[in-house]
Amino acid sequence: MIDLYFSPTPNGLKIRLFLEETRLPYRIVPVSLSRGEQFEQSFLAISPNGKMPAIVDHAPASETGTAALPVFESGAILLYLAEKTGCLLGSSAMERVEIVQWLFWQMAGLGPMAGQSGYFRVYAGEQVPFAIERYTKETARLYRVLDTRLADRPFVGGSEYSIADIACYPWIVPHDAHGQDLREFPHLQRWFETVRARPATQRVYEGVADVYTKPGAPVQPAATSRTQQS
Known part of the structure; x- marks a missing residue:
């Protein structure tokens, strides 16, 4: 059994997507970010950085020498679970390299930059035009990187759906809040619709509100052309 310490943010939803795709048994342990539960000592013992998600695997491999194994950081969790199950990590050594590269790309680039874009466009207490422009443009650049990657392959890692996807x-679901129009990225849009149609994706996102929905908060309009986004 996997305990998933969870809030429905993009990083939290990643782990649910994996668990639903593989049908691993799990239970959700809600973490209220608004109440600061991620900073409670009981959670910090699992996730020292005070960030969600985290998991506790109550059936780890015997060589770990422990009955319950905590893992934090969403990328590390995905890699751990893929290695544990032998799922969604490619069928060859080369595919695994490709998948891990793009997993790290998401963790180092797409997630942080899109997160900053969403924050300054929706949640910031004051409008900071320089920050909005900077992060919206950088998110657009990363969307273009992904669009180019998907021009000649069905999935991010190659021919198979994987933890890279x-x-x-x-992080593409809230594209409106990031100031991006998927029509500007046709290969990315095709991939997005394919992943959205997967049964596991539909189960995970059923009833999930947009993480950037904040009543009364202004949302900056998306750029309308590649020229504006460059």
């Missing part, structure tokens, strides 16, 4: 998808 699972890592990226939740």
Whole structure:
């Protein structure tokens, strides 16, 4: 059994997507970010950085020498679960390299930059035009990188759906809040619709509100052309 310490943010949703795709048994342990539960000592013992998601695997491999194994950081969790199950990590050594590269790309680039874009466009207490422009443009650049990657392959890692797709998808879901129009990225849009149609994706996102929905908060309009986004 996997305990998933969870809030429905893009990073939290990544792990649910993996668990639903593989049908691993799990239970959700809600973490209320608004109440600061991620900073409670009981959670910090699992996730020292005070960030969600985290998991506790109550059936780890015997060589770990422990009955319950905590893992934090969404990218590390995806890699751990893929290695544990032998799922969604490619069929060859070369595919695995490709998938891990794009997993790290998401963790280092797409997630942080899109997160900053969403924050300054929706949540910031004051409008900071320089920050909005900077992060919206950088998010557009990363969307273009992904669009180019998907021009000649069905999935981010290559021919198979993988943890690279699972890592990226939740950060494309709130594209409007990021100031991006998917019509500007046709290969990315095709991939997005394919992943959205997967049964596991539909189960995970059923009833999930947009993480950037904040009543009364202004949302900056999306750029309308590649020229504006460059």
